[in-house]
Amino acid sequence: xxxxxxxxxxxxxxxxxxxxxxxxxxxxxxxxxxxxxxxxxxxxxxxxxxxxxxxxxxxxxxxxxxxxxxxxxxxxxxxxxxxxxxxxxxxxxxxxxxxxxxxxxxxxxxxxxxxxxxxxxxxxxxxxxxxxxxxxxxxxxxxxxxxxxxxxxxxxxxxxxxxxxxxxxxxxxxxxxxxxxxxxxxxxxxxxxxxxxxxxxxxxxxxxxxxxxxxxxxxxxxxxxxxxxxxxxxxxxxxxxxxxxxxxxxxxxxxxxxxxxxxxxxxxxxxxxxxxxxxxxxxxxxxx
Amino acid sequence: xxxxxxxxxxxxxxxxxxxxxxxxxxxxxxxxxxxxxxxxxxxxxxxxxxxxxxxxxxxxxxxxxxxxxxxxxxxxxxxxxxxxxxxxxxxxxxxxxxxxxxxxxxxxxxxxxxxxxxxxxxxxxxxxxxxxxxxxxxxxxxxxxxxxxxxxxxxxxxxxxxxxxxxxxxxxxxxxxxxxxxxxxxxxxxxxxxxxxxxxxxxxxxxxxxxxxxxxxxxxxxxxxxxxxxxxxxxxxxxxxxxxxxxxxxxxxxxxxxxxxxxxxxxxxxxxxxxxxxxxxxxxxxxxxxxxxxxxxxxxxx
Numbered sequence: 271x272x273x274x275x276x277x278x279x280x281x282x283x284x285x286x287x288x289x290x291x292x293x294x295x296x297x298x299x300x301x302x303x304x305x306x307x308x309x310x311x312x313x314x315x316x317x318x319x320x321x322x323x324x325x326x327x328x329x330x331x332x333x334x335x336x337x338x339x340x341x342x343x344x345x346x347x348x349x350x351x352x353x354x355x356x357x358x359x360x361x362x363x364x365x366x367x368x369x370x371x372x373x374x375x376x377x378x379x380x381x382x383x384x385x386x387x388x389x390x391x392x393x394x395x396x397x398x399x400x401x402x403x404x405x406x407x408x409x410x411x412x413x414x415x416x417x418x419x420x421x422x423x424x425x426x427x428x429x430x431x432x433x434x435x436x437x438x439x440x441x442x443x444x445x446x447x448x449x450x451x452x453x454x455x456x457x458x459x460x461x462x463x464x465x466x467x468x469x470x471x472x473x474x475x476x477x478x479x480x481x482x483x484x485x486x487x488x489x490x491x492x493x494x495x496x497x498x499x500x501x502x503x504x505x506x507x508x509x510x511x512x513x514x515x516x517x518x519x520x521x522x523x524x525x526x527x528x529x530x531x532x533x534x535x536x537x538x539x540x541x542x543x544x545x546x547x548x549x550x551x552x553x554x555x556x557x558x
Numbered sequence: 559x560x561x562x563x564x565x566x567x568x569x570x571x572x573x574x575x576x577x578x579x580x581x582x583x584x585x586x587x588x589x590x591x592x593x594x595x596x597x598x599x600x601x602x603x604x605x606x607x608x609x610x611x612x613x614x615x616x617x618x619x620x621x622x623x624x625x626x627x628x629x630x631x632x633x634x635x636x637x638x639x640x641x642x643x644x645x646x647x648x649x650x651x652x653x654x655x656x657x658x659x660x661x662x663x664x665x666x667x668x669x670x671x672x673x674x675x676x677x678x679x680x681x682x683x684x685x686x687x688x689x690x691x692x693x694x695x696x697x698x699x700x701x702x703x704x705x706x707x708x709x710x711x712x713x714x715x716x717x718x719x720x721x722x723x724x725x726x727x728x729x730x731x732x733x734x735x736x737x738x739x740x741x742x743x744x745x746x747x748x749x750x751x752x753x754x755x756x757x758x759x760x761x762x763x764x765x766x767x768x769x770x771x772x773x774x775x776x777x778x779x780x781x782x783x784x785x786x787x788x789x790x791x792x793x794x795x796x797x798x799x800x801x802x803x804x805x806x807x808x809x810x811x812x813x814x815x816x817x818x819x820x821x822x823x824x825x826x827x828x829x830x831x832x833x834x835x836x837x838x839x840x841x842x843x844x845x846x847x848x849x850x851x852x853x854x855x856x857x858x859x860x
C-alpha cells in the first residue's frame with residue numbers, strides 16, 4: 271500500500287517535472303544552450319504567484335495565462351538582447367553561453383531575493399485530498415498534474431502540426447538542413463527561447479501550490495530539468511516524459527526510504543548513471 | 559618590455575610576501591580571499607581552459623581537502639600544513655578514478671555531470687559520522703591568518719608556475735589538441751585518456767591543497783562552507799572573464815573580479831547577487847573572449 275501511495279505521488283510529481291523539463295529541452299534542442307537560468311524562471315514565477323495570492327488573493331490558476339505571456343516576452347528579450355549577441359564562432363562558445371545564463375541566473379535569483387526576501391512561500395490552495403480506500407490523492411498535486419498534462423499536450427500539438435512548430439523541430443534536428451529549407455533560424459531561436467521560458471514560468475505557477483519556494487532555489491529546478499532531459503535523451507521530447515516519471519518516482523521513493531539528506535543526491539546519481547550507461551537517454555538510439 | 563614585466567612580477571611577489579607585516583585584519587583578509595580565488599581559477603583553468611572540459615564540480619576536491627585536513631588536525635593532532643598537504647594528495651588520488659569515469663562525458667554533459675558529482679561527494683563526506691554530518695567539525699584554534707595566507711600564496715604561485723610550464727610544454731600542446739578535436743588528437747598519437755586524467759588530477763590537486771588552508775581559516779567546517787558552490791562558480795567566472803585557457807587570464811580575472819565583488823558586497827549587500835549577475839552578463843557581452851585576449855588585441859597565440 272505504501273509503495274502504491276509513493277508511486278502515485280511520484281507520478282503526480284512527474285507531471286510538473288515533465289512540463290518544466292519541456293521548456294529546458296526545447297531551448298537545448300534548438301540552440302544547444304544549457305539554460306542555467308531555467309530554474310530561476312520557475313521559482314520566480316512561483317514566488318510571484320504566492321505573492322499575488324497572499325497580498326491580493328488571486329488564484330494562481332487565473333495567473334497562468336499572464337505568467338505564460340510574461341515569460342514569453344522575457345525569454346524573447348533575453349535571446350534578442352543577450353544570447354544572440356554572443357559570438358558563435360569562437361572556441362569557447364559553449365562556455366560563454368553557460369556563463370551568460372549563469373549570470374542571468376544570479377541576476378534573477380538576486381532580483382527575486384531583493385524584491386520578495388528570502389522567506390519560503392507557498393499558496394495554501396486545494397489543501398485537501400481525495401481518499402480512494404487507503405490511498406490519498408492530494409488535490410493540489412492532481413490539479414497540477416492535469417494542468418501540466420494539458421499544457422504539454424497543447425505544446426506537443428503545436429510542435430507537430432503547425433508550420434512554426436515544424437520549423438522548431440527542423441532546426442533542432444538539423445541546422446544546415448533547416449537553413450537550406452529557407453527557415454529563418456534566427457527567428458526560430460528567439461521563438462524557442464521565448465517558448466522555453468514561457469513553459470518554465472507556467473511550471474513555476476503550478477509549483478507555487480505544490481511546494482514551499484524561495485527565490486534562491488532555482489538551482490534545484492534547473493538540476494531537475496537537466497536530469498529529466500538527460501534521462502529521456504536531450505532533444506527527445508517524448509523521452510523527457512519518461513524521464514520525468516522516472517525522476518518523480520525516484521524522488522518519491524528515495525525520500526521515503528533514504529531520508530531527505532541522501533534523497534537530495536538521488537537526481538544527481540540517476541543522471542550520472544544514465545549519462546554513463548546510456549548517453550543518448552533511455553529511449554535514445556545508440557551513438558548519436 | 560620583457561625584462562620590465564619580469565621586474566614587475568618580482569616586485570609583486572616580494573610585496574605579497576611582505577604584505578602581512580604591514581596590513582591589518584580586513585586588508586589581509588581581502589588579500590587572502592583574492593589569492594584564494596586566483597588559485598582556484600588557475601586550478602579550474604587546467605582541465606577546463608587548456609583541456610576544454612568545462613567542470614562545474616572542482617569544489618568537490620576543495621571540500622575533500624578541507625574535510626581531510628579537519629579530521630587529521632582535530633582527531634589525530636597533525637600539524638596543519640602536513641594535514642593540508644595530505645588533503646591535497648587525497649583529492650588528487652580521488653580525481654584519478656573519478657576522472658576515468660567522468661571524462662567519458664563531454665561538453666554540457668561533463669559540466670552538469672561534475673556538478674552532480676560534487677553534490678554526491680558532499681553527501682557522502684557528510685554522511686561519514688566522523689565529519690560531524692551536517693552539523694560540522696570544529697578545529698582547534700591556534701592557527702593564524704598569516705600562516706594560512708602564506709600557504710595559499712605558495713599554492714597560488716605554484717599554480718601559476720605550473721600553468722606557465724603547461725602552456726609551453728608538449729603536455730600543454732596535447733591538452734590543447736584534444737580540446738580542439740579529441741578524435742584527431744587521438745589519431746595523431748596523443749594518449750587522450752592519459753592526458754585528460756593527468757590534467758584532471760592536477761586540477762583537483764590545487765583546490766585540494768587550498769581546502770585545508772580554508773578549513774583552518776574558518777576554524778569550523780560544515781558542508782555548505784567546504785563545498786561552497788559560490789566559491790566554485792565565482793572562481794570559474796573569474797577565469798572566464800580573464801580569458802579561458804590563457805596563462806594570465808585567471809590572475810587578471812581573479813584580481814579584478816574579487817575587488818569588484820567585495821566592493822559590491824560591502825556597498826549593496828541587499829542587491830549584491832543581482833548586481834554581480836548583471837555585471838557578469840555585461841562583461842561577457844563586452845569582452846566575450848576575456849580581458850587578457852582583448853588586451854593582447856589578437857587571437858590566442860598558437
